[in-house]
Amino acid sequence: MNSKVIRLILLGLAVYGLFVFMVISFYPDKPENMDWQDREEYNKVQITKLRLGSTREEVLALLGSPDITEAKIHGGNTVQVMFYRTQHVRADGLTTLDECTPLLFENDHLIAWGEGAYQSYLQS
Template sequence: MTKKIIRYILLGIGLYVILATLVIVFYQDDPASMNWRDRESFNNRFISKLDLKSATSIDLVFDKLGSPDLTFAKNSQDNTYQIVFYRTQHVKSDGITTQDECTGILFKNGILLAWGLGALATYENGAI
């Protein structure tokens, strides 16, 4: 009788390990389904891992972070500049997302150019 109980316990633990592993490996985070605190944290982690050397595309950012909270674009000479803002820090509980609650990510012709305070300054001053 005790051998049977031990088998069931080991079987249960084994199934749990398999299911947990499958969830960790195959489950993709969806920013749209996260609450605002989790989404801010997720956005912060993703943005902190950006690398200018890897030629990150705007499509990759949209795939990972979803729709931006704010976005602006302009043409300058033969180039298109787009700055997208993702909420990364809570400032005021008013139901409105503002630029001071976001981190900007600047793209030139769809390729990552800068992010953070430098991205906004570069975009506004036209120093591109």
Template sequence: MLAKVFVAAALAVTLSGCVIAVGGKHELNDDSSWKKTQQYNQEQINRLALNTSAEDVRTLLGTPDFTESFNKDGETVQVLFYRTHHVKSDGKTTKDECTPLIFKQNKLSGWGDKAYQYL
């Protein structure tokens, strides 16, 4: 009976140690990942040129965090939002943490908050 208690105690200590190690490492990777993505997006957006195609931007930056699409004055307008700056540590990306990229007729016509406000 004493042997069973000893084995159960050893297993409990071993398993709880594994859970702590896995959880702790995962959180560090998540923090580092969004920071790297954010920095990469900032750097690439700073290098963009007007009239770049939406397809080329998606190839460069990947899937946007948010999208909007609509017609205005007979033109198709698409807005892609990419995370570029940290606002709140809540584990969620929101539009206020993103830079909007505005495309008219599939060509980049502007980016940033001012360009978005002029729509």
């Protein structure tokens, strides 16, 4: 009788372990579901993986929705800046431009990121 109980306990632990493994492996962590601290760290890591020429859709798939966005048409080209929060500055409950890394897109392709990208957008 004692060995049956032990077998059931071991079987239960094995099923539980398999369930935890499946959830961790197959349930993607979406940026929209993260708290702001985890989202900042996630954005920092993902921005390092970007490559110039990536499409806007690829970036959205990787980083999720931007915290702030701006756009304009300049010289027949669509220019868009998407801001992703990457550093905490003030505990005011708001996400501001100085807490974000800007990503600059021209005609839906990533052409630059960082503060210099945003300054070039403002000057054009």
